[in-house]
Amino acid sequence: MEHPNAEAYRRTADAFRAGDGNAFAGLIDEDVVWHVPGMSPLAGEIHGREALFRFFDRLHEVTDGTFMLKEHDVLATDDHVVALSHFSAVRADGPVSVNVVSVFHYRGGRQHERWFHPFDTDAWNKLLGD
Numbered sequence: 001m002e003h004p005n006a007e008a009y010r011r012t013a014d015a016f017r018a019g020d021g022n023a024f025a026g027l028i029d030e031d032v033v034w035h036v037p038g039m040s041p042l043a044g045e046i047h048g049r050e051a052l053f054r055f056f057d058r059l060h061e062v063t064d065g066t067f068m069l070k071e072h073d074v075l076a077t078d079d080h081v082v083a084l085s086h087f088s089a090v091r092a093d094g095p096v097s098v099n100v101v102s103v104f105h106y107r108g109g110r111q112h113e114r115w116f117h118p119f120d121t122d123a124w125n126k127l128l129g130d
Contacts, residue, residue, distance in 0.1 A: 005080070012024060015027065033113045084099070084100075100117065
């Protein structure tokens with residue numbers, strides 16, 4: 001049986017893929033903070049659920065709706081989740097993909113903070129629209 005925070009993360013990722021904003025919002029803390037590395041216009045800190053939804057709109061726009069998220073594995077404790085994921089999109093000059101380790105802080109079964117650690121920063125920047 002998977003840890004409840006791992007299950008919560010999987011529900012969040014499924015809601016993201018399905019475009020179910022209501023389900024997604026229920027699994028994300030209102031004061032969520034995402035730390036997005038890199039040199040792209042999408043890099044930086046995202047503070048709050050509303051700003052996160054604007055980030056998703058921009059990600060969808062930058063990738064022409066081709067962004068894909070696929071989990072390889074999800075590990076969790078009472079406070080943290082680590083997701084080993086594969087991100088991909090089709091850009092103007094072809095497909096781009098990158099493996100990413102995401103570290104999350106969870107409180108009360110909800111995502112409170114996220115740090116992205118891409119394996120290839122050049123591919124990451126290209127994916128997010130360098």
